[in-house]
Amino acid sequence: MPLNSYVTLGRSGLRVSPFCLGAMTFGEDLGGGFGASVTDSEAILAHYLEQGGNFIDTANIYTSGHSEKIIGDFFHQGKGKRDRAVIATKFFCSLFAGDPNGGGGGRKAIVAQCEESLRRLQTDYIDLYYLHNWDRFTPIEETMSALDDLVKSGKVRYIGISDAPAWKVAQAQVMAHFRGWNPLIALQIEYSLMERTVEGELVPMAEELGLGVLPWGPLKGGALSGKYTRANGVKMPGLRGTRVGALTEKQYDIIDAVGKVATECNTSSSTVALAWLKAQSGVRSTIFGARTLEQLDANLKALDLTLTPEQIASLNDASKPVLNFPADFLAHSPSFSHAGATVNGVPSQRTFLVPKDDSSRW
Numbered sequence: 001m002p003l004n005s006y007v008t009l010g011r012s013g014l015r016v017s018p019f020c021l022g023a024m025t026f027g028e029d030l031g032g033g034f035g036a037s038v039t040d041s042e043a044i045l046a047h048y049l050e051q052g053g054n055f056i057d058t059a060n061i062y063t064s065g066h067s068e069k070i071i072g073d074f075f076h077q078g079k080g081k082r083d084r085a086v087i088a089t090k091f092f093c094s095l096f097a098g099d100p101n102g103g104g105g106g107r108k109a110i111v112a113q114c115e116e117s118l119r120r121l122q123t124d125y126i127d128l129y130y131l132h133n134w135d136r137f138t139p140i141e142e143t144m145s146a147l148d149d150l151v152k153s154g155k156v157r158y159i160g161i162s163d164a165p166a167w168k169v170a171q172a173q174v175m176a177h178f179r180g181w182n183p184l185i186a187l188q189i190e191y192s193l194m195e196r197t198v199e200g201e202l203v204p205m206a207e208e209l210g211l212g213v214l215p216w217g218p219l220k221g222g223a224l225s226g227k228y229t230r231a232n233g234v235k236m237p238g239l240r241g242t243r244v245g246a247l248t249e250k251q252y253d254i255i256d257a258v259g260k261v262a263t264e265c266n267t268s269s270s271t272v273a274l275a276w277l278k279a280q281s282g283v284r285s286t287i288f289g290a291r292t293l294e295q296l297d298a299n300l301k302a303l304d305l306t307l308t309p310e311q312i313a314s315l316n317d318a319s320k321p322v323l324n325f326p327a328d329f330l331a332h333s334p335s336f337s338h339a340g341a342t343v344n345g346v347p348s349q350r351t352f353l354v355p356k357d358d359s360s361r362w
Helices: 038-050 062-076 107-121 140-153 166-179 202-209 249-265 269-278 293-304 309-319 333-338
Strands: 019-022 055-057 086-091 126-131 156-162 184-190 212-216 286-289
Touching (some): 019 038, 019 293, 126 140, 249 269
Parallel strands (some): 055 086
16 A cells, blocks of 8 residues: 555545654754754655655644744745645644643634644645644633634634544534534544554544544554564663653563564564554554654555454454443443344354243243
């Protein structure tokens, strides 16, 4: 599957690449070895586009706004065709210390943040505009109404949401449909072999309500890259933004399972981890970052790897998450409703409560 084997995003006609280039590391403004130089960022962006990619993900807060500026300069200087690219950015995070309306999901903040992103990106419109986090201080109807106005004004083409509870996303989506507002088409969430709890509520919610799932953190901050194993003794550093500290025994079990499949496929652990993720239900495009061209090419190799059902099963077993109620409980519901029959390819078992024959029923 090449990068130009496009998919439609959610319940929309927007065509995007199966792998999305994350631009959180564009710019060295944060210091401490985090991020790529402007020159390297432009080279990564150019190479991604040359390979057929069209989907770029950034946010107003990434490298304090420099990420958006790098992307804007790139297209403004004619190094890529703006109208051929799908540029996604996010609002919510404030860049103005002490200003209570500098961020969040209120109408005043949304409009101001959109104008700032348009200025940095040097474009007339944003293809996909996300609420970066759920704003619990703002009524969701205010946020959705403001986003609908931005779409109708032509400044935004499509809208999405990131890092929010399933019940709030469902509320926003149903409200949008009920009131005739533009609906959400994308849900950006952390999702990897080391973070599968989203399978309990978020992923099935997205599939039911027409949102394409876009995983971020597919390699769990590098934990699934193959660099950190029990055998080599290399410790996982406390990288900012990864939510990864010292690796647990469970995580090492996952690393071992990924390494085993990588050996079978004669490829890298990161390639296997990305290939597993792109095969998951609901996933439309996976977001990954790259600080070098070598990292970009290594990640793109996952497009050509298709894991066998047995390999996927082994990875699923090693990484099986503990889900909140009622997810695990509902996994057994077909046995109660179908009593041994197979429906839509899902088998069931006859429980002890089912009579042996029709005549034994009261």
